Amino acid sequence: MASETRLPMAVEGLWRPPAVGRAKAAVLTVGPDATVTAADRDTGAIFSSAAFPTVRISDRVGSIPRNITFPDQSVFETSDNDTVDTLVRPHRKKNFGFIHGLERFHPRLVVLAALVVAFCFALYRFALPMLVEVAIVATPPVVPQLLSQGALASLDQTFFEPTKLSAERQKALTDQFTAIAALARGGNGVAAPAQVPPYTLNFRGGGSIGPNAFALPDGTVVLTDELVELAQDDEMVLGVLAHEIGHVDHQHSLRQLYRAAGVTALIMLIGGDIGSGTEDILVQGSALASLSYSRDAEAEADHYSVELMHKAGHDPAAIARFFELMRDKLGDKGENDFLSTHPATPERIAETKRYAEEIASRKK
Amino acid sequence: MNDTDVPQAAVPSTIRMQREKFSFTGTTREYFGIWIVNVLLTIVTIGIYSAWAKVRRQRYFYGNTHLAGATFDYHARPIQILIGRIIVLVLLIAYNLLATFAPLVSGIFAVAFLFALPWFIMRGMRFSARVTSYRNVRFDFTGGYWGAFQAYILGGALIYGTAGILAPLASQWMWNYTLGNLRYGDRPIKSDPRLEKLYGQWWLPAFVLAGGFLVLVAVAVALVILFSTQIGEFFNTGDDPQVSPYMIVVLFYVAVVPFLILYFVAGLLYRAGTRNVALNETIIDDRHAMASCIHRGRYAWISITNLLATLATLGFARPWAAIRMARYLATVTALDTTGPLDVYVGTIRDEGGAVGSEYMDVEGFDLGF
Numbered sequence: 001m002a003s004e005t006r007l008p009m010a011v012e013g014l015w016r017p018p019a020v021g022r023a024k025a026a027v028l029t030v031g032p033d034a035t036v037t038a039a040d041r042d043t044g045a046i047f048s049s050a051a052f053p054t055v056r057i058s059d060r061v062g063s064i065p066r067n068i069t070f071p072d073q074s075v076f077e078t079s080d081n082d083t084v085d086t087l088v089r090p091h092r093k094k095n096f097g098f099i100h101g102l103e104r105f106h107p108r109l110v111v112l113a114a115l116v117v118a119f120c121f122a123l124y125r126f127a128l129p130m131l132v133e134v135a136i137v138a139t140p141p142v143v144p145q146l147l148s149q150g151a152l153a154s155l156d157q158t159f160f161e162p163t164k165l166s167a168e169r170q171k172a173l174t175d176q177f178t179a180i181a182a183l184a185r186g187g188n189g190v191a192a193p194a195q196v197p198p199y200t201l202n203f204r205g206g207g208s209i210g211p212n213a214f215a216l217p218d219g220t221v222v223l224t225d226e227l228v229e230l231a232q233d234d235e236m237v238l239g240v241l242a243h244e245i246g247h248v249d250h251q252h253s254l255r256q257l258y259r260a261a262g263v264t265a266l267i268m269l270i271g272g273d274i275g276s277g278t279e280d281i282l283v284q285g286s287a288l289a290s291l292s293y294s295r296d297a298e299a300e301a302d303h304y305s306v307e308l309m310h311k312a313g314h315d316p317a318a319i320a321r322f323f324e325l326m327r328d329k330l331g332d333k334g335e336n337d338f339l340s341t342h343p344a345t346p347e348r349i350a351e352t353k354r355y356a357e358e359i360a361s362r363k364k
Numbered sequence: 365m366n367d368t369d370v371p372q373a374a375v376p377s378t379i380r381m382q383r384e385k386f387s388f389t390g391t392t393r394e395y396f397g398i399w400i401v402n403v404l405l406t407i408v409t410i411g412i413y414s415a416w417a418k419v420r421r422q423r424y425f426y427g428n429t430h431l432a433g434a435t436f437d438y439h440a441r442p443i444q445i446l447i448g449r450i451i452v453l454v455l456l457i458a459y460n461l462l463a464t465f466a467p468l469v470s471g472i473f474a475v476a477f478l479f480a481l482p483w484f485i486m487r488g489m490r491f492s493a494r495v496t497s498y499r500n501v502r503f504d505f506t507g508g509y510w511g512a513f514q515a516y517i518l519g520g521a522l523i524y525g526t527a528g529i530l531a532p533l534a535s536q537w538m539w540n541y542t543l544g545n546l547r548y549g550d551r552p553i554k555s556d557p558r559l560e561k562l563y564g565q566w567w568l569p570a571f572v573l574a575g576g577f578l579v580l581v582a583v584a585v586a587l588v589i590l591f592s593t594q595i596g597e598f599f600n601t602g603d604d605p606q607v608s609p610y611m612i613v614v615l616f617y618v619a620v621v622p623f624l625i626l627y628f629v630a631g632l633l634y635r636a637g638t639r640n641v642a643l644n645e646t647i648i649d650d651r652h653a654m655a656s657c658i659h660r661g662r663y664a665w666i667s668i669t670n671l672l673a674t675l676a677t678l679g680f681a682r683p684w685a686a687i688r689m690a691r692y693l694a695t696v697t698a699l700d701t702t703g704p705l706d707v708y709v710g711t712i713r714d715e716g717g718a719v720g721s722e723y724m725d726v727e728g729f730d731l732g733f
Binding site: 020075 | 403423424453671708709
């Protein structure tokens with residue numbers, strides 16, 4: 001190599017002793033034996049000298065000054081980034097300066113920008129659902145159990161009253177519920193059987209919540225007296241319960257939780273790069289978007305109810321009839337909790353009816 | 365110490381005050397590349413690169429901020445940031461899990477969290493100060509737990525409890541805590557913004573907020589009266605396929621957004637005004653005085669147009685916006701020096717963990733350095 005005959009390359013800058021503000025004009029050289037030396041620019045007196053691997057060289061970012069920190073914590077500073085790179089390159093790995101190379105102003109940045117858009121889409125559409133699935137598989141069954149027990153206990157303390165249904169009525173409903181729940185385990189092959197917990201039916205007085213039914217992720221299904229009274233026949237009650245089993249079987253609540261957490265975490269991590277104003281708006285936007293996700297979950301549970309009821313030999317259109325009843329009796333006033341999460345919209349009624357007919361004719 | 369041979373105030377008449385202006389030399393052209401690579405690699409690595417991204421971003425902004433012929437520097441190591449972020453994310457996820465499934469227990473955690481917050485802020489300030497240097501001399505932060513508790517928990521309660529009337533008092537606590545506890549090397553920084561001056565900056569945003577609120581409410585009432593029949597029909601027709609919880613939420617946002625914008629603008633005016641007051645009463649080492657002369661209207665204009673441009677371009681104008689703001693803030697900030705700036709000596713200290721700083725970062729706290 002020709003460099004052996006030349007003087008060692010040098011770069012001019014400032015040298016400062018450890019944690020000292022006053023600087024001295026200095027020259028940095030890298031000798032043939034890979035010794036890095038900072039010396040006085042005028043007198044040539046050596047300030048600091050060390051073997052290359054022990055010296056810390058800050059990465060190149062834009063055109064800000066670089067620091068070369070010696071093991072004694074004294075610092076050589078220079079803005080001559082190109083010369084530093086030339087000095088350093090022979091001693092570094094191949095991908096040295098890769099990030100800075102990407103960052104340089106170049107038409108290639110347009111490609112990177114396009115990639116950002118594509119990856120944002122792919123992340124939201126594919127990677128996030130995949131991560132959610134991984135998280136669900138990784139969740140030990142004890143987690144939904146603990147969480148569900150806590151939720152039920154707090155609801156019992158705040159809203160619910162003991163049920164007023166007679167023991168026979170409870171038993172009749174529980175028997176039918178157990179019969180359909182037995183078919184549900186791992187129902188559509190969506191969830192592995194090991195992860196789908198046993199289902200239990202619990203009766204409560206709804207108090208201010210009124211007619212309602214919901215499922216907790218450990219398979220605890222809660223039914224209020226008011227809903228049993230509202231329904232005209234047991235088929236309707238079972239249709240609603242099958243819908244709730246659908247939520248558990250599809251693990252909707254865990255899925256929704258992980259999804260919301262994942263989206264928020266990603267927005268927060270990019271937060272520093274997009275500014276806090278944009279970050280706030282994105283977080284709000286993702287909350288809006290999760291509403292449409294919960295609508296999809298409702299539709300999925302509706303279909304599940306139709307399928308399960310059919311499989312158990314019950315009326316597959318029971319849930320559709322229940323929605324019609326809700327619409328006629330309660331109106332769409334939105335003052336009911338069950339309605340606000342389970343809107344009895346015309347398209348929902350039509351879709352469940354249509355699907356019930358399809359299932360009935362398909363499997364005859 | 366070398367300082368003993370520079371007896372300050374010995375001959376006051378000969379002290380020459382010299383104004384050193386801050387300047388910012390970053391460019392959109394250069395920062396765009398750094399930014400797009402940051403975002404791209406953060407996405408590709410599902411957030412892991414964000415720690416490296418933060419270090420590169422901070423180094424770019426610090427390294428381009430000049431004062432008296434020298435620049436600032438940011439020394440945090442990405443791995444410190446990454447560990448801090450992982451801990452913060454785990455805590456946030458655990459907290460949200462609890463809040464979703466065990467509302468009663470989470471109430472207790474919320475209270476515990478309120479008491480943990482000052483600790484996060486204290487450690488966050490310390491970390492951020494210790495990884496910042498100017499002329500090879502690091503900053504330090506000596507604020508304690510109760511100072512942060514007073515400034516942020518009591519101060520926050522004060523602002524909400526009095527509907528903003530005592531906000532200047534909370535601001536005084538906050539600036540006292542953040543700026544007054546900073547040290548440059550081994551020398552103290554003092555900041556004591558006076559309450560009457562903070563109130564001087566309070567009238568305009570208070571008037572904007574109250575006046576704007578009245579106008580918005582009047583407009584809303586007028587709309588409801590004018591369109592009462594249509595609104596009634598809209599909500600009462602049970603068969604109307606348009607009415608869904610989704611629509612109601614959208615309507616809610618439409619109604620709330622003007623108030624949020626109002627609050628945002630008033631906040632910008634107030635922040636700019638109090639920054640002027642606080643920095644103008646900040647003195648480094650008893651001899652160099654900070655000076656800040658933000659024009660409130662100009663600052664609000666830059667902030668709002670920055671946000672709009674960023675949203676309109678799906679985020680791609682962000683580098684331009686960030687550079688524009690940094691440049692403006694540098695031009696309105698100066699240091700009135702009464703002696704050389706390179707006589708300082710620091711002590712190299714353990715930076716501690718980055719959990720606090722990353723909590724503040726992830727939650728969007730603004731340190732205001």
